[in-house]
Structure formats: structure tokens, C-alpha cells
Amino acid sequence: MSNNLRFKTSKFIDETYRVSFKFNNKTYFGFKGDTLASALLANGIHLVGRSFKYHRPRGIMTSGSEEPNAIIQLHDNSSRTEPNVRATEVEIYEGLVASSQNCWPSVNFDIGGINNLLSPILPAGFYYKTFMWPASFWEKYEYFIRKSAGLGKSPKEADPDIYEHKYIHCDVLVIGAGISGIMAAKMAAKNGFKTLLVDEKSYLGGSSIYDNSEFSKINNQITSSWLEKEINEISKLENLEIKTRTSVAAFHGYNFLLARENLTDHLPINQRENKVRQRLLKIRAKKVITATGSIERPLIFDNNDRPGIMLSSAVKRYIDLYGVACGENNILFTNNDTAYETAMSLIQRGIKINAIIDNREQIDSKISYEVEKNNIKIYKGYTVVDTYGYRRINKISIMKLSKDGQTVIGDKTKLNCDCLGVSGGWTPAVHLFTQSGGKLKFREEDQVFIPNVYPSDQISIGSCNGDFGLEEIIKNTLSSIKKFLDIDNSEYKTVETISGLNQSKRNIWLLPSDKSIGKTKSFVDYQNDATAKDIKLALREGFRSIEHVKRYTTTGMGTDQGKLGNMHALGIISETAGTKMGEHGTTTFRPPYTPLTFGTIVGRNVGEFFDIFRRTPIHDWHVANNAEFENVGQWKRAWYYPKDNENMHQAVQRESKAARDSAGILDASTLGKIDIQGTDASEFLNRVYTNAWSKLAIGKCRYGLMLNEDGMVYDDGVTTRLGENHYIMTTTTGGAANVLGKLEDYLQTEWPELDVYLSSVTDHFATISVCGPNSKKIVSKVIPDLDLSDEKFPHMSFKNSKIDNIKCRIMRISFTGEHSYEINIQANFGKSVWEKCMEAGKDFNITPYGTETMHLLRAEKGFIIVGQDTDATLTPIDLQMDWIVSKKKYDFIGKRSLYRSDTIREDRKQLVGLLTENPEEVLEEGAQIVADIKKSPIEMLGHVTSSYYSPNLKKSIALGVVKGGKNMLGQKLIIPMENKNINVTVADPVFLDKEGERLNAKL
Amino acid sequence: MFLINCPFCGEREQSEFKAGGEAHIVRPKQPTELSDDEWAEYLFMRKNIKGVQFERWNHVHGCRKWFNMVRDTSNDQIKAVYKMGEKPPVK
């Protein structure tokens, strides 16, 4: 059979280059230039998949990206495997492996096909209705539904391919390289516009490139010949970049577009090594010309989905471009003239056409007369009412249409065929236009939506703008482009066209049948098995908006976004509801136009580039010393340093003990640092912190709390006065960028009169904190010249100093409650100073500790961590930090909010300490706190914010927020857990050394 | 993604900017003298209109300057950009 399906006439197929490929485990041959679809058709294969809901056999329907049925899995069982690929878009290569995806166990025998017999009980909304109740049934159905509802398999291994992103800026972007796109690109490039022309196919010229008909001519040449010369000419233009195999996925506002450029998918696997597979182009164009053409409409009649039923234009493309006949006994079924072009292409190659069924009573065009002359029987005013054949169409029955087209009359005639080409006219491809925010209008004459209001500097030309005749396309393209680019047309002085087609059409959205609608299966959405009956049912059940009908029936919800059938759905809705087209809205096409792979979306942002991180200058030392790391914002911070197979708990206990018993050392470089200068610096700090700053002496440090204007705690940190008009502020690690942004905001917008300058210096300094009773001895060894006496260098003060002649800033401040120093030095000396401290601390068992131990030590002291113990709903009063809120200052950010009716409530959540009845029991952070477990529902009083086992206190400690907690000291509360209730007592949040004896001890 | 004409740097990608809410809401000079309702008006009440809106924007990954923008929120058309402290050039 397959011998006489290939016609050796196409110049697009290289017949000297035979390609073998596997489909459903069987080996076939095709030629270079074939798509998987054309190669399968050449082998006589139409049945390629099963429909989603009813598992009906489905064949190749189209020849392009609008394909709803021929959805396959590419590269079986490998890391490259890819589901939901359209066979019509895959160019074959040696070794290609593909399989049908929506069938089990095989495409020819599919268990899910039973759904087809069950279809009377599988109406629209079936899934919604059935699985709502009873819930226990779902578990029984689920296994079989999951098994049979195949939407492909995702790869289980890492993708071996390389992807990348590229930015392109151009004056003019032309999307689509058909006749109008080619003409537009030439006019733009020749007039000095930097132009980019993209097309999703591997060749230029669109469907006109294989238009060899005598019935359409340009300047007295056959269309394809004229176009070839044009392509030849533009390929030499310097100003023009051409990208084929490039499909525009998204058209966003301000002419920002995303396109996928396919670079290696057509190559044999062994030629793809080290090459970029796909590139995501991020295009910013000053002007966009959309020339995406149009998509042929199917016709909606009973059983219009059998393998062998195809778009008429696809039948034409397969024979003209690939030299493949889709059938040996063809019938064409149309409501317009374009199917006669298909007929002529078949006639020229001697391929049999059994009949043409035309909805129209009157047909009056040169091309139809020519077809008739070839003794092809044309049934005028007829429609197909049914089709036959399970795995491939073998028969149709036709009847005469009534005058109004609403019913069928007369006798039924049966005709044989193995391929039925259908044409319901053309739908402009306005997907990208609507994505960009464009508004459509409906043209009554031929029932199409066309671009109306452009939201940006763009234009649609050719058939995507509703121009279907050759003469119209060329004439309107020329005048539109001239106006759009504001140029004189010197490129195309006279273009004369001849066309044998006329534009008459008899549009009937749902063709009538001799059966009642309930007995028909007229598919509107092939991929999701939505029928005309389903749409009517949805309307009967009260759905009106197209967006609701769409979701209820799943019309247009497949991977093809209903490119073929959406118009018919709208048409059937308006006919049934008796409203105007578009009155119920048009569905929104969303990006991407065709699916994108994840690889293309992420580009090079994989592996270590997936989420970049920041390292401190001392990072390498932490790595070398076995640190585990924690992500804090973008930072990698040393978390703890396990020794000899210690787990985290053991390491943290050891580190915490060492820091209080002798000495600990912490890399605090990630703390945010903001350099503040200017004559109003003190006044500025007064306004942004809750406490007073005017009287802070030079060389002194102070802890500050920053609020939002709503009174809630925003950030905290120590700020040091370095000079009369010079401060250095520290912020939390995670808050650094936001704090700087907030300060800049106030300076620029509310207080521009203040003379203050801010610079972020976080990365400029390495910060090393040495703490513990032996910290003084260690620092004095590292900086022998510095007087560390309490008189000269008391707590909360600062000194400029030098280490090996390198300037550094030393602060005596403490986040642990121990005597401690913070050394700030130029970042690139951080690691060597750290090592110096380690060396100096050797005799004192200096112990490096990470963030976990830092958190534990500060919790012992009841110091808060903004973002852990606070969550933007706590005021300083809620935190029992009244002491830091100045009563004297007239104003600061958030002050007024501290006495709003809501913030002065006594029963707000307030920070408290929590001690467990069993001192060995450590609470879970986030656990709920309640008072009464018998009450139903149990009232939640708050939650645990920080919780640790303290090796220094030898008991479990926790911080939490509790409603009215301030007045609950000593009260018993309960932490209900999954399998037990834990009794706790509300305590003072300062667990250790409340008097500050450790901090002030004479060392 | 829109293109924003920063009054200090010129046209840049939207990804370089941060939106900062409604513009021309002045922080009261004497908050302590306001009633709860008056303070709440300043603190919480925003118009959030569909249509022409006056907004604050910050060129956060550029010059870090705050400026004002007039944008039609229904179609993202930017009608004007102008510096802080300046009067809106359009109504």
C-alpha cells in the first residue's frame, strides 16, 4: 500500500537521504525533510493516538502547530524523553524514537476505548459531578483513571541538553515568513530598519512556497516561483536577520516577546553533543509586524474525528510539500473555495478524488470549474451526516441541506473514501495579537474575528488580519506597511495578481444531522473530547460566559488551546443562546502559543546557577573545617561545625558551652552594614529608630529598633558613631537590602531637606565576633597595641585600630551576653584575621560556632531575632521592649501607631519565655500554645517562636508569643502535640544572667 | 514587561524597577496630633483604581532614585514620569 503514497516530485524532500525511525516499536523509513507526520502518512499510518476522555482512535489532522491529535512521546525511556510533542512539528532524523501516548496497552487495542461506549454517561462536567460524591468511590476509580488518562511521561533523569537565553533588540520584528511577512521584512530592511524575521517552520514562504497552481499568479509568475526569488533577495539583506524553526511563544506589553529557537531537534542525537538545543529569545522590538497567517477550520458533524479525516489544507501540504498522498480514495468536504486548490494538487498527480461535498448551492469560480472539468462529482448544497470505519475512515454518508442550512432533507447517500479533507474556511491566527492586549472585532460577512485596537506599536498583516485573497493580501500588505513604517514603497512598484478563487463561503457552525443531537458525536475540541452536545448541555444548565462553558466542557483547555475548534464553540453558543458572536466574550489565548520545555524556560540557570548565593570572605575556611551551611537570604552561612561524627544537636551543645566557658568565634560578615554620613545624620537616626541618638558620644555604640509606620518591628541592630557626622549602622542579614531601601525612600521623598548620605558597605568588611570569658586575652594577642581595659574600652564602645598595618574597626558589643569583640576589617583580609584569632585562641579552646549556636546563646539571654520571634504583627511593647521606645522624642517612624486603639489592647500577643515541666523536653518551634484543651474549639493563644536545649542552664528553654502573655508570668499553659500534651510555665524571657554579671565581669 | 523612562537614566526594563504604591500621600508633619481615624487615613487608605493612577516607582537596580509615574492600570500605558516634588504633568 505504501508504495503508491509517495510522489517523487517535491523539492523539499531529499530522496537520496533515507532516514529510519521507530514508531510504537516498529521501524519505518522516511526521507530527510519529512516531519514525523508526513513520514507516517507515507507509510499509510493515520492512527497515531487516542483521545483524552473517550479513547477514540485518532489520526493526524493537520500539518502544523495547531495539531490536536497526533501528540506523541519523543525519545522513549531516556533522559531526553519529552511528552506532548506534535508529530506534525517533529522533523525526522536517523534514529528517532516515538510512541503514541494516550493509550494503554496499545494504540490499536486500548482499554480506555470502553469510555466511548460509556459516553452517554460521560457528559460535560462528568468529572465534577461524579467524583464529588461519595468520596470513598474516588479511591476506586483513581487507579484506573490515572492509568488510562495518559498525558505522557516526564523524564526521570536530568536533561543532558544545553539551553540558553538571548536578548535581541530590533527596530522591526516580523513574525511569520509567508508572502506578507517576506514583503514586510524586505520593505523594512531596505528602508534602514534593523529587522528580525522569524518563522516556526524550517523553511521560509509559508503555504505559498508550495503553491504551484496556475490559478494564482503574481506578476504573471507562479506564486512559488515569485516567492522564491523574493526569499533569495531578502536572504542577502544586511539589515535583516532571519531565524527559522523559531516560534514566538508570548507577546507581552511594550513589544516584549519571547520566542523559542530550535537549534538541534532536527539533528541525529550523535550530532547534538555540546550544542545548544533550544534558545529562548527575549525580544524587545520597536515595532512588531504580525504575519502569522490563518488556521483552517474543521467542520462540525457527527463522527468528524476518525483517523483519515484531516484538514483539506493539510492534505494539500502533504502532497505539495512532502510528496505524500494521505489517501488513495479521497473526498473533500468544504464550505468554501480553498478545498478546490487541494483538489487540483491531487488531480495533477493523478490521485483519486471520489467526490467533493460542498455546503454551498452556488459555486462560481474558475478553479471549481476546472475541477468539475476533471470529472469530479461535486455535491452542491450537501453535507456529511456521518462517517464510518473504526481505525480509519472508510465511508461517509451525505444528505442535502435545507435552504436555511438548519436541517437535512432527502435521501442519504453513502460514499467510500479512505481520506476526508475538510475545510470550514479560515480563522485568522490572532493568538499573539490578543496576548499583547489587542482587542478584536467580529466581521459578519465571513464570520471571523480580526484585530481592531492595537495596544502597542504593532500591526497585523495578511490572513491573520483577515485578508484571504491573494490580491487583497498583497495590496493591503503594501499599503499597511508603507503607512506603519512611514516609508515610500520603492520595492514593489506594481504587483499584479491573478487568483482563480473567490471568497464566497457558507458558514454553518454545527452542521445538521438526521439524528437528534443527543445521539451525535460532533467534536469541537478533539484533544479534550468536547462535543457540540456538551456545549449545548452546558448552556442548558445555565452557563453563559464562554470562560465558564470552556471550563465546564474543557473546550480549548488542551495543550493546543483549542486552535481548531474555539471558533465553533463560540458559534454554537451564540446560535443556541440567540446572541451575537463575541457577546459572551472570546476566550483568552495565553502564552505560550505552543508549549515550551522547562529547559528553555530556565536556560543556563541550572545546577549551581539555579539560585546563586553569596559567600563571606571566610567561607573557604568554614568549608575546610567541616561546616554545615544554612541559607540566610542569598547567603551561605556556617550553621555548625560537626566534629567526629557529631550530629547537629551534639555540635551545637559543644559550641554553646565552649562560648560561655572559654571562647567562641563567629563569622558575622553577613550582617548588613550601612555607612551614614552628613550634618543631619544624628537627626536622621532619631527619626528612624525608636530610641534617642542625639546624645550618643563619638566612639560609642547603641542598639536600635526600627519600626514600620504601622508600629510593627521591622529591623534591629547596633549603630556606632564613628565621628561627628559619621555613623555605621548594622542591620539583620536578611533585612540589609530592604532597610537601605527604606532609609533611601524616606530621605528622598519625605525628608529631602536632611543632609544625609547612605552607602551599603556590607560586602566591604569582614566581621569576626570573638566572645566568652577569654575573648579579651585572645584579642589582646591579635592586637597587642590596643588598650582593652574596661576604662579605655568599655562595653558598647568602638576603637579604630590596626592589624599588621591594616586598618580595622573594633566594637565591644555582644549578642551573646558574654564579654565580646567584633573585628571589622577590609573583606580580603577577613580570612587571615580569622586564622590569626584561631591561632591566638588555641590555648583557650577557641571554638568556631555557627548560626545555630548563635541563636541558642542569644535565646538564653532573651534577645529577639527579627523575623523569627517577630512577624510584622508585633510592636516593641508586645516584645516587652518598652525601654527602647523614647517617650521624649516628638516623632519617629511608627510612633503614632504605638497608641492606636488596636496596638494598645492588653490582649495582644506578647513575647514571653516558656519553660517545660520536664526540663529535658524541647518544644517544637511553631507549635501552638493553649490554656484549655477541653474547650471546643480550642482557643489558640499563640505559638512557640524559638526553642532550644540550653547546655549552660541544663534545661529546655523557649520563647513564644501569647495573648496577654505579659501578665501571665508563672501561669501554666499547654502545648498540644500530635500524641501528647506538653505542660509549660510562662517565664521571664531572659533565662540567663539577667543582671549582666558575665558581660561586666572583670577579666 | 514595560519599559520605564527613568527621569535620571532614561528608558530601562521594568525588571530594574520596584513599584512603591500610590503617589502624593504626604507623611503628616505632626502625627501625634492626629486622631486614630486621621492617622489610619494616611496609613492604610489607598485608591487602587482601574484607570489612570499616580504611583511611586524606584529605580532600584539602577540609580536608586524614587520618582513618580502616571500609569493607566487597565492597559499599563505610562502617561508620564516626573521627579519627586514635581507637579504631575498630566491630570
Ligand SMILES: [Zn+2]
Ligand atoms: Zn534611574
